[in-house]
Amino acid sequence: MMWWEYLLNYLIVFAAGGLICTIAQILIIKTKLTPARILVLFLIGGIVLQAVGVFDFLYKYLGAGISVPIIGFGASLAKGAIYLARTVGFVGAFAGGLVRTAYGVGVAVVASYLVTLFFAPKSK
């Protein structure tokens, strides 16, 4: 790739990621949805995108711009579940999501545990 292709690529990632977060922020301002609900909404959005097969197409162009927001996590879950369901069968659907996202969830749990041992929350 040429240097300007890299530049363009990074610009697209930045814009796409920013835009997705801006949409969520609009939801916060305009509706009374709490962050937890919005997270779940976008997560399910990601699962749907993956299930209908649009996510991979988007990922090709937007890269981390769509995989770093929680949409990517949802897509990852769905991808794993669909893959295992189709290779292993019925039982695979239940395990697939967690199997595929185990890396991220695992490191989050372990790191949270570790950080608890070393730091304490501060009153602001």
Place this chain on the structure above:
Amino acid sequence: MSDNAYVKTRNERYEKYVKAVSPSTSPLRSLFNSFWIGGLTCFIGEGLGDLYALIFPELSVDMISNITSMTLISLAILLTGLGFYDVIGRRGGAGSFLPITGFANAMSSAAMEFKSEGIIFGTSVKMFSIVGPVIVNGVVWSTVAGLLHLIIFGRFGA
């Protein structure tokens, strides 16, 4: 007009009034903040991905994206521990809670907060108190997606 109807009209009028007088977030600034903070997080994610692809060319694309998100999660948790992430979050809004880093922050902040009840009943029990909905809904709906695919396309199909 009965008592209930009176209370209802009173409350409706009060709600309208409160809505009119309550200040609202300055939308332009908060949207701009969430845009650049969210965008920057994704930007860093893309950069890490490219970097790992350069260092470990033998790894598959999937593995590289796994390692990238693991790095982002660890960074966010470290920032939470040091007490910086909530400062970012107050400014970034959706830009800081929607990326995977926000997920990590929610998990580690709950873990740290409830340390005072002990490692078992505090940290371990409460770790999922905020991210629980994400995990639960993720597992449930991804299972549904997997089953639907199985029903529609069948095993090894399409």
Place this chain on the structure above:
Amino acid sequence: MNVLLHKGENCGFVKSDLKAKAALNHPKKPALKKGKSHTVFFANPPKIIGRMSVAGEKEGRGPVGKYFHKIVDDDKMHEKTFEKAEYDMLLAAINGAMESAKVKAGDIDLFIAGDLLNQITSSSYAARELSIPYLGVYSACSTLSESLAIGSAMISAGYYDKIMCATASHFATAERQFRYPLEYGCQRPPYAQWTVTAAGATLLSSEGDGVKITSATFGRVVDFGTNDLNNMGASMAPAAMDSLLALFRDTGTGPDEYDLIITGDLGKLGSDILRDLMREKGYALGQNYIDCGSLVYDVTQKCYQGGSGCGCSASVVNSFILDKLSDGSYSKVAYFATGALMSSQSCYQGETIPCISHGVILER
């Protein structure tokens, strides 16, 4: 139909043409009927002989910071947990109040206290250290005015000589109980408030010199149907209005007859709403109305609408207000703290926020 609109005394939205009719039905100075009045007048008004306010570092930097008796440099008070810090702060306030009146714990007949934590643990643990009879009360942020009202009534009736009233709140403990973990990065709406880290203690006595508590107004639970946990000011303003109206009706006075009317923690937005509500009822709250919540933080401290929590009014009243009463700047102050009586569960269950406001009249 329109006339029935006036049925509720706390109806805040009066049409001007109906105002005259309402005035006929409710004369402005009705004769006090026993059992109907929300206000009790004390035959032997108790005096405030000792007081102490303890505040956190952030509050110490606020506009009334220099009036606080003690400012703690560490929000955790070198303890292991924030809960322990809160109860340390409460104990410090109680001990300081006893010291300022030169009495020992053994001289105090009753200890009335409350706080924001579940099962009012801070107060109960503080009571454990004191080993005197203890009455735990809860009415959220209006806990101090409620305990002052109860204590005054008991002293005036002659049952007790000395009663200690105290309360405390802490930002970190309230935040964890009602909202999110401290390090969780979340945005607050601009109408949110900031829980004050502070404690206040007041020692009442049947004899001695000092500011008197001449009457107390017990409030009703008022719910105008708001359910936004972040917008406490809007939820509590109707309760303050209800109790202030009860005071004006029961005593036949108006806002101008008080040197100062203070509310607990309505914040800037809430106090503006209260002014509006009172104006609609025909009372203009002028320069003599202030709110402890909007007083306690500076604009530059980024605390949105101001402070909240029971420590807010407790610390401001026990320092700034009583200082000014003692040195003669004010001679009659109406102190009406407001409290929101919801729990974090009740709000998720779709309930609205019931609020209450108890008040006492402090006179020199």
